[in-house]
Amino acid sequence: MNFRLRVWRQKSSDEKGRLVDYDAPDISPNTSFLEMLDIVNERLIERGEEPIAFDSDCREGICGTCSLTINGEAHGPSHPGAACQLYMRRFTDGETITVEPFRARPFHFIKDLVVNRGALDRIVQAGGFISARAGSAPEANSIPVPKHDADRAMEAAACIGCGACAAACPNGSAMLFTSAKVSHLAFLPQGHPERVTRALRMVSAMDAEGFGNCTNTYECEAVCPAEISASFIAKLNREFARASFAKKLGD
Amino acid sequence: MIGTLDSKIPPGPLASKWANHKDHSRLVSPANRRKFEIIVVGSGLAGGSAAATLGEQGYNVKCFCYQDSPRRAHSIAAQGGINAAKNYQNDGDSVFRLFYDTIKGGDFRSREANVYRLAEVSNLIIDQCVEQGVPFAREYGGLLANRSFGGAQVSRTFYARGQTGQQLLLGAYQALCRQITAGTVKMFPQTEMLELVVVNGHAKGIITRSLITGEIQRHAGDAVVLASGGYGNVFYLSTNARGSNVTATYRAYKKGALFANPCYTQIHPTCIPVSGSYQSKLTLMSESLRNDGRVWVPKARGDKRPPEQIPEAERDYYLERKYPSFGNLSPRDIASRAAKEVCDDGRGAGESGRGVYLDFKDAIARLGEETIRERYGNLFDIYEKITAESAYQRPMRIYPAVHYTMGGLWVDYNLMSNLPGLHVIGEANFSDHGANRLGASALMQGLADGYFVLPYTLPNYLAGEVGKRPGTDAPAFEQVERDVRARVQKMLDVNGSRSVDSFHRELGLLLWDKCGMARNATGLREALARIPQIRDEFWRDVRILPQKNETYNQSLERAGRVADFLEFGELMCIDALTRDESCGGHFREEHQTPDGEALRNDEEFASVFAWEYQGNGAIEPPKLHREPLEFETVQLAQRSYK
Ligand SMILES: Cc1cc2nc3c(=O)[nH]c(=O)nc-3n(C[C@H](O)[C@H](O)[C@H](O)COP(=O)(O)OP(=O)(O)OC[C@H]3O[C@@H](n4cnc5c(N)ncnc54)[C@H](O)[C@@H]3O)c2cc1C
Ligand code: SF4
Ligand code: FES
Numbered sequence: 001m002n003f004r005l006r007v008w009r010q011k012s013s014d015e016k017g018r019l020v021d022y023d024a025p026d027i028s029p030n031t032s033f034l035e036m037l038d039i040v041n042e043r044l045i046e047r048g049e050e051p052i053a054f055d056s057d058c059r060e061g062i063c064g065t066c067s068l069t070i071n072g073e074a075h076g077p078s079h080p081g082a083a084c085q086l087y088m089r090r091f092t093d094g095e096t097i098t099v100e101p102f103r104a105r106p107f108h109f110i111k112d113l114v115v116n117r118g119a120l121d122r123i124v125q126a127g128g129f130i131s132a133r134a135g136s137a138p139e140a141n142s143i144p145v146p147k148h149d150a151d152r153a154m155e156a157a158a159c160i161g162c163g164a165c166a167a168a169c170p171n172g173s174a175m176l177f178t179s180a181k182v183s184h185l186a187f188l189p190q191g192h193p194e195r196v197t198r199a200l201r202m203v204s205a206m207d208a209e210g211f212g213n214c215t216n217t218y219e220c221e222a223v224c225p226a227e228i229s230a231s232f233i234a235k236l237n238r239e240f241a242r243a244s245f246a247k248k249l250g251d
Numbered sequence: 252m253i254g255t256l257d258s259k260i261p262p263g264p265l266a267s268k269w270a271n272h273k274d275h276s277r278l279v280s281p282a283n284r285r286k287f288e289i290i291v292v293g294s295g296l297a298g299g300s301a302a303a304t305l306g307e308q309g310y311n312v313k314c315f316c317y318q319d320s321p322r323r324a325h326s327i328a329a330q331g332g333i334n335a336a337k338n339y340q341n342d343g344d345s346v347f348r349l350f351y352d353t354i355k356g357g358d359f360r361s362r363e364a365n366v367y368r369l370a371e372v373s374n375l376i377i378d379q380c381v382e383q384g385v386p387f388a389r390e391y392g393g394l395l396a397n398r399s400f401g402g403a404q405v406s407r408t409f410y411a412r413g414q415t416g417q418q419l420l421l422g423a424y425q426a427l428c429r430q431i432t433a434g435t436v437k438m439f440p441q442t443e444m445l446e447l448v449v450v451n452g453h454a455k456g457i458i459t460r461s462l463i464t465g466e467i468q469r470h471a472g473d474a475v476v477l478a479s480g481g482y483g484n485v486f487y488l489s490t491n492a493r494g495s496n497v498t499a500t501y502r503a504y505k506k507g508a509l510f511a512n513p514c515y516t517q518i519h520p521t522c523i524p525v526s527g528s529y530q531s532k533l534t535l536m537s538e539s540l541r542n543d544g545r546v547w548v549p550k551a552r553g554d555k556r557p558p559e560q561i562p563e564a565e566r567d568y569y570l571e572r573k574y575p576s577f578g579n580l581s582p583r584d585i586a587s588r589a590a591k592e593v594c595d596d597g598r599g600a601g602e603s604g605r606g607v608y609l610d611f612k613d614a615i616a617r618l619g620e621e622t623i624r625e626r627y628g629n630l631f632d633i634y635e636k637i638t639a640e641s642a643y644q645r646p647m648r649i650y651p652a653v654h655y656t657m658g659g660l661w662v663d664y665n666l667m668s669n670l671p672g673l674h675v676i677g678e679a680n681f682s683d684h685g686a687n688r689l690g691a692s693a694l695m696q697g698l699a700d701g702y703f704v705l706p707y708t709l710p711n712y713l714a715g716e717v718g719k720r721p722g723t724d725a726p727a728f729e730q731v732e733r734d735v736r737a738r739v740q741k742m743l744d745v746n747g748s749r750s751v752d753s754f755h756r757e758l759g760l761l762l763w764d765k766c767g768m769a770r771n772a773t774g775l776r777e778a779l780a781r782i783p784q785i786r787d788e789f790w791r792d793v794r795i796l797p798q799k800n801e802t803y804n805q806s807l808e809r810a811g812r813v814a815d816f817l818e819f820g821e822l823m824c825i826d827a828l829t830r831d832e833s834c835g836g837h838f839r840e841e842h843q844t845p846d847g848e849a850l851r852n853d854e855e856f857a858s859v860f861a862w863e864y865q866g867n868g869a870i871e872p873p874k875l876h877r878e879p880l881e882f883e884t885v886q887l888a889q890r891s892y893k
Contacts, residue, residue, distance in 0.1 A: 029639075031527070042752065056493060059531060059532045060328060060534050060633075063323040087637070114803060117320065118319070118440070121438075121440075128428065129429045130383050130384045134303070138378065138382065140380075141394050141395055144389075145393050146393050150386050154386040154411060157421065158414065184384065190382055191384055
C-alpha cells in the first residue's frame with residue numbers, strides 16, 4: 001500500500017511547528033501504524049534527515065505511552081484501541097493521513113509528536129490512592145467485596161492513563177481520567193475512609209493543572225482505548241458533591 | 252578480586268531461616284532514616300513497590316524510570332496472574348508446595364532458601380494489594396477467586412481479568428504517588444541511568460541522562476537499588492516493551508557486579524508469529540488456549556495451501572503424536588522446541604513458514620462457539636486486530652517468542668550483589684526462578700522483593716554506613732561522568748551510514764538463531780565470532796540523527812542500549828557455551844534424553860554461574876565464579892511432567 005503522510009514537525013516548544021508531507025510507499029497492510037512510522041524513520045535516516053519523534057513502549061495497548069492524533073482523532077479511526085493497536089489495512093490505498101500530537105493545555109510540548117503528560121500523574125499524586133502501609137494490611141479475605149462492586153471497580157481501574165480523553169475534549173477536560181480513578185477507589189470498601197479528601201483534592205489538582213470543564217460532549221468516551229464509561233463522570237460529580245457537603249459540615 | 256561467593260544463607264531449618272534472619276538483622280532507627288538517600292532505578296513492580304515502601308519507612312528515595320510516567324513500566328503488560336499459597340481453594344496448597352513447584356519448575360537451578368522465602372511472603376502480597384484497592388477477580392460471595400496455571404496441580408493464581416500486571420502496578424504506583432506527595436520519594440521520569448558510581452568499593456551513586464534535554468547528572472546515594480527489569484530485548488523481537496534494556500545491569504557488571512546465568516531465557520510457545528521484516532515486537536497469546544486448541548502443521552514440506560484445504564489425513568498433530576500423554580499441554584520449553592523443529596523441517600504455516608496452527612475447530616464442534624467465545628473471546632479479538640483473521644473460522648497461527656529472562660545480576664540472600672551497597676530486585680536479579688520460570692511467579696517475585704524483602708535487608712547494610720555518602724563532587728563521580736560524556740560523544744561522532752535499529756535487528760536474529768530455543772557448541776562459537784564484528788561495525792558505521800545530545804533524541808537513546816546489547820550478547824553466548832548441559836530453558840542439543848527432554852548434569856553443573864567482567868571480547872574473557880547449589884530439602888530428580 002502507498003500513503004501520503006502529513007506529520008507535525010516541531011523541534012521544540014520555542015520554535016514554530018508545521019505539517020510536513022512525506023511519502024510512505026510500499027507498506028504491507030499488516031504493518032501497524034507505529035511500524036509504518038518506524039519504516040518512514042528508517043528511510044529518513046538513510047537519506048540523512050532527522051527522524052520523526054514519537055513515543056511508544058508496550059505496543060499492545062496497555063502502557064498508555066503512544067499518543068497520536070491521527071486524522072483529527074485521538075488514537076486514530078479504530079476504536080476502542082490505542083494508536084499502537086492500529087493497522088494499516090484500516091486505511092485505503094493512496095490515502096493522505098495527518099498525524100499530530102495529543103494537544104491539551106496542560107500537556108507541555110516536547111518535540112514533533114511528543115508531549116509531556118506529567119499533569120495526569122500530579123492528579124493521582126493529589127489523592128488517587130489508598131493509604132495502606134506495607135505490612136499493615138488485614139488478611140485479604142477478611143473484607144468480602146460484592147462481585148458487582150469489584151467488577152465495576154475493575155472497569156474503572158482499566159484506564160491506561162493515555163490522556164486521549166483530554167486531547168479529544170473540546171474543553172481539554174481530564175474528567176474521564178479523574179473520574180475513573182475516583183470511581184475505582186470509591187467502589188471498594190478499602191477506599192471509603194479517604195473518599196472525601198480524595199475527590200476534593202483530585203478535582204482541585206485537575207483545575208490547578210489547567211484542564212478545562214466538562215460540558216458533556218462525550219468525545220472522551222468515544223476515543224478512550226480502555227472503554228471507560230462516561231457514566232463515571234456522573235459518579236465523580238456525585239462523589240464531589242458529597243465531599244463538598246461533608247466538608248461544609250466538618251467546617 | 253572476588254573470592255568465594257558468599258550467598259549469606261542464614262543457618263537453621265528452611266522454614267525458619269527468614270524469621271531468624273529478620274530477628275538478627277541490623278535496623279536503622281526512625282530518626283536516622285531520613286539521613287539516608289536511596290537510589291532506586293526502575294518503577295515497575297519491583298522498583299515501584301520498593302521505592303514506596305522505603306519512603307513509607309522514612310528514607311529519602313530517588314526513583315528513576317525511562318518512561319514518561321512510573322505507571323508505564325513494563326510490568327503493566329503482564330496478563331495472567333500472580334501466585335500465592337493462600338490455599339483458599341482448600342485443594343492442598345501450602346507454602347511448601349509453592350516452594351517445591353517453583354524449585355522443580357526451575358529445573359533445580361535455584362536456591363532453596365530464596366525460593367522458600369518467596370513462597371512464604373506470597374500471602375502477604377495478596378493482603379497488601381487488596382488493601383491498596385487492587386480489584387482482583389471475586390466470586391459471587393465476595394471472596395477472592397483463583398485460576399490454575401502451568402506447572403502446578405493446585406489453583407493458586409490471583410488475577411484481575413487479563414490485566415493483572417496493570418492492576419498490581421497501579422497499586423504500587425499509587426503507593427508511590429502517595430510518597431511523592433509526602434515528600435519522601437522524588438521521581439525522575441524519562442531519566443536513564445547510564446553508569447554506576449563506585450566509591451571505595453561500595454555502590455554510592457549513578458550518572459543519569461535526561462531523555463528530554465540530554466542533560467547528564469550525578470546522583471549520590473547511601474545505597475543503589477537496581478529494579479530495571481529483564482534483557483529479553485537483546486533478541487530484538489520479544490514480548491517485552493520496546494524500551495526494555497540491559498543497560499543498568501550491564502553497566503553495573505562492567506563496574507564489578509557479577510552477572511549470573513545470562514543464558515537462562517524463557518521462550519513462550521504461544522505468541523503471534525512474525526509477519527514481516529518491519530515487525531517491532533511480538534504479542535503474547537495466553538497459554539491457556541492450549542487447553543482447547545490442537546496444534547498441527549502440514550505433513551508435507553512446503554505445503555502452502557490454506558489450512559481449511561488441507562485434509563485431516565495430511566495434517567501432523569505433532570505434539571499429540573510425540574507426547575501422547577501430555578499432548579497439546581506439554582510444558583512450555585518442549586512445545587516451543589517442537590514448533591521450531593517442524594518449521595526448520597520446512598513444514599511451517601503462513602507466508603514466512605515460521606508458524607504452526609492452533610486449531611479450535613474440534614473444540615467449537617464439541618462445545619459450541621459460544622463457550623469458546625466466553626473462554627477466550629478477548630484473546631480471539633486481539634488476534635483478529637493484529638492478523639485480520641478470525642480464529643473462529645480458521646486456525647490461529649502461533650510461534651514461540653522470547654518472553655522473560657531468568658538470568659540477572661548475582662545477589663546474596665539479602666538481595667545485595669557482590670558490590671556492597673548495590674541491591675538488585677525483580678527480573679533484574681537472578682535469584683528465584685532457576686533455569687525456567689513458572690507462570691504467575693514473576694509478579695510475585697517483584698512484589699515480594701519490593702514490599703517485603705528489601706525493606707528488611709537494606710537496613711542491614713545501611714546500619715553500618717551512617718555518614719558515608721560521598722558528595723557528588725567526589726573524584727569518582729567526576730571520572731565516571733567524564734566517561735559517560737565521552738561515550739555519548741563517541742557515538743555521535745561515528746556519523747556512519749546504518750541506523751541503530753538495523754544493528755539491533757542483526758544481533759537479534761543471530762542470537763535467536765544461535766542462542767535461542769536450542770543451542771549447540773558449533774552455533775555458539777559462530778555467534779561468538781560474529782558478535783564482535785557486528786559491534787565493530789556499529790562503532791564504525793552507526794548513524795545517529797540529530798547528531799547532538801540536546802533535544803529529545805530517540806536515535807541516541809536507542810544507540811546507547813544497543814551498544815550494551817552488543818556486548819551483553821557475547822556474555823550470554825559464553826555462558827551458554829560453558830554450561831555444557833541442558834536445563835530448563837537452556838537446551839543444549841548435545842544433551843537430551845532419547846525423547847528430547849533437557850538432560851541435566853547435576854554433578855558438574857548444579858551451580859550458579861556468576862561472571863566477572865574483565866574486558867570485552869575473546870582476548871579477555873570474563874572470569875567464571877561458581878556458587879554451588881546445595882539442596883537440603885528437595886531431592887534432585889529428572890523433571891518429568893508425563
Ligand atoms: C507480555 C508479558 C506478560 C507477562 N505476564 C506475566 C504474568 O501473567 N504473571 C507473571 O508473574 N509474570 C508475567 N510476566 C513477567 C513480568 O511481567 C515481569 O517479569 C515483571 O513485571 C518485571 O518487573 P520488574 O519490576 O522487575 O521490571 P519492569 O516492570 O520491566 O520495570 C523496569 C523499570 O526499570 C526502568 N529502567 C530500565 N532501565 C533503566 C535505566 N537504564 N535507567 C532508568 N530506568 C530504567 C524502567 O523504566 C521501568 O520502570 C509477563 C511478561 C510479559 C512480557
Ligand atoms: S480515561 Fe481513557 S482516554 Fe482517558 S486516560 Fe484513561 S484510558 Fe486514556
Ligand atoms: S505503546 Fe503502550 S499503549 Fe500504545
